Amino acid sequence: MANQYQNIVVAVDGSKEAELAFRKAIDVAKRNIDSTLHIVHVIDTSVSTSVEMLYENMIELVQKHGEVLVENYRTQATEAGVTNVNTVITKGVPKSILSKKLTDLVAVDLIICGATGLNSVEQFLIGSNTEAIVRHAKCDVLVVRTAE
Numbered sequence: 219m220a221n222q223y224q225n226i227v228v229a230v231d232g233s234k235e236a237e238l239a240f241r242k243a244i245d246v247a248k249r250n251i252d253s254t255l256h257i258v259h260v261i262d263t264s265v266s267t268s269v270e271m272l273y274e275n276m277i278e279l280v281q282k283h284g285e286v287l288v289e290n291y292r293t294q295a296t297e298a299g300v301t302n303v304n305t306v307i308t309k310g311v312p313k314s315i316l317s318k319k320l321t322d323l324v325a326v327d328l329i330i331c332g333a334t335g336l337n338s339v340e341q342f343l344i345g346s347n348t349e350a351i352v353r354h355a356k357c358d359v360l361v362v363r364t365a366e
Contacts, residue, residue, distance in 0.1 A: 222250050222251075222253070223246065223250045223253055223327040223328045223358075224250070224252070224253050224254065224325070224327055225253065225254050225256060225324065225325040225326050225327045225328070226243055226246055226247050226250065226253055226254070226255050226256065226326075226327065226328045226330065227256045227258055227320065227324060227326045227328065227329045227330065228240050228242075228243035228255065228256070228257055228258070228291075228329075228330045228331070229258050229259075229260070229312075229316050229329070229330075229331045229332075229347070229351075230257055230258070230259050230287060230288065230291055231259065231260075231287075231312070232283075232287055233332065234332075235331075235332025235333055235362070236331075236332045237332075238332055238362045238363075238364070238365055239330050239331050239332040239360075239362040240257070240291055240294075240295075241365065242330055242360065242362045243255055243257075243295075243330045244294075244295055244298045244300055246328070246330065246360070247295070247300045247302075248298070248299055248300060252302070253302065254302040254303070254304055255295055255300050255302065255303050255304070256304045256305075256306060256324045256326070257288050257291045257292060257295070257303065257304070257305045257306070258305075258306045258307075258308070258316070258320070258323070258324070259284045259287055259288050259305075259306070259307050259308075260307075260308055260309070260310060260311075260312040260315045260316060261280055261281065261284055261307065261308070261309045261310075262310075262311065262312050263309050263310055263311065264311045264312075281307070284307045285307060288305040288306075288307060289305070291305070292305050304324065306323050306324060308323060312347050313346075313347045313350040314350075316329070316331070316347055316350070316351050317347075317350035317351045317353065317354040317355060318354050320355075321356065326357050327357055327358065328357060328358045328359070328360060329351055329355055329357060329358070329359045329360070330359075330360045330362060331347070331348050331351055331359070331360075331361060331362070332348070332361075332362050332363075333348060333361055333362065333363045348361055
């Protein structure tokens, strides 16, 4: 099959937009035989770095939440028929990790992400993760806006 994706990455954070992207990623992975679905969750350290208030027990709690989140997605993917599933949890600034450093973590042919949930003022001032991915990714990007 021409233009087949072998390494499909979906970025998840527990949001409604990420859930839509995950559902689409399952469909894409199933259509691309022998592909691997990489479920990536980035623990956002940008707030803790600027405020310096993230205590050790909070870090553990956030880490555990990420582990439960990606394991739940892994289970859903395998139950839906995706045979090759990989999960990745990393810490950092999601915008930077997902747009510029993702290839250091996994091989990637396609990134699937949800459309931004930020309001127009936040988008203007800081930009969205999705916008950064679209601008800087070195592979194809699919931005999911609807459940269809």
